[in-house]
Amino acid sequence: MLQQEQLSSLLRDLVKLNYDRVEGYKKAIAATDDTDLSVLFKQLIADSESNAAQLNAQLSAEGAETATTDTIAGKLYRTWMDVKGLFTGNDRESVLSSCEYGEDVIQRAYVDALKSEVSMPFAIRELISKQKDVLKNAHDTIKSYRDIAKVNHS
Numbered sequence: 001m002l003q004q005e006q007l008s009s010l011l012r013d014l015v016k017l018n019y020d021r022v023e024g025y026k027k028a029i030a031a032t033d034d035t036d037l038s039v040l041f042k043q044l045i046a047d048s049e050s051n052a053a054q055l056n057a058q059l060s061a062e063g064a065e066t067a068t069t070d071t072i073a074g075k076l077y078r079t080w081m082d083v084k085g086l087f088t089g090n091d092r093e094s095v096l097s098s099c100e101y102g103e104d105v106i107q108r109a110y111v112d113a114l115k116s117e118v119s120m121p122f123a124i125r126e127l128i129s130k131q132k133d134v135l136k137n138a139h140d141t142i143k144s145y146r147d148i149a150k151v152n153h154s
Contacts, residue, residue, distance in 0.1 A: 006118045008064035014113060014128070015055045015067035017106050018048040024102045032095050037145070041099075044138050051131045058124055093153050096146035103139035110135060 025041040025048075032038060056066040110132035114125065
């Protein structure tokens with residue numbers, strides 16, 4: 001029973017981080033006038049909504065409580081983004097740097113989930129691994145956009 005509770009907790013944490021990511025990209029959309037970034041951020045929101053739905057489906061299938069909100073840490077980070085924006089502006093590079101930080105956080109969480117001692121069925125481990133790969137691609141895209149913005153800003 002304890003193993004099931006640990007797995008449910010791990011999955012709920014990943015769901016909440018995906019909700020954090022959704023809210024973070026909504027803030028990023030509001031902070032930019034760049035159409036290409038808005039389109040990219042909307043796709044990343046859709047990816048996280050899909051991730052959360054898939055993880056919640058696993059929780060439901062196990063008879064566990066699903067997650068429906070983001071984390072306190074995510075709310076604090078978005079508040080920090082707002083304050084930072086007041087001082088640094090919402091230029092392309094700043095927005096992308098904040099997004100890259102968020103991508104780093106979720107990437108570490110997925111790596112930690114896969115390395116954890118929590119016992120999980122192969123199908124769940126595979127789901128987490130596939131989501132991690134999609135998130136890694138998103139991270140790399142955000143980083144490349146940020147690198148280009150940094151060069152163009154210099």
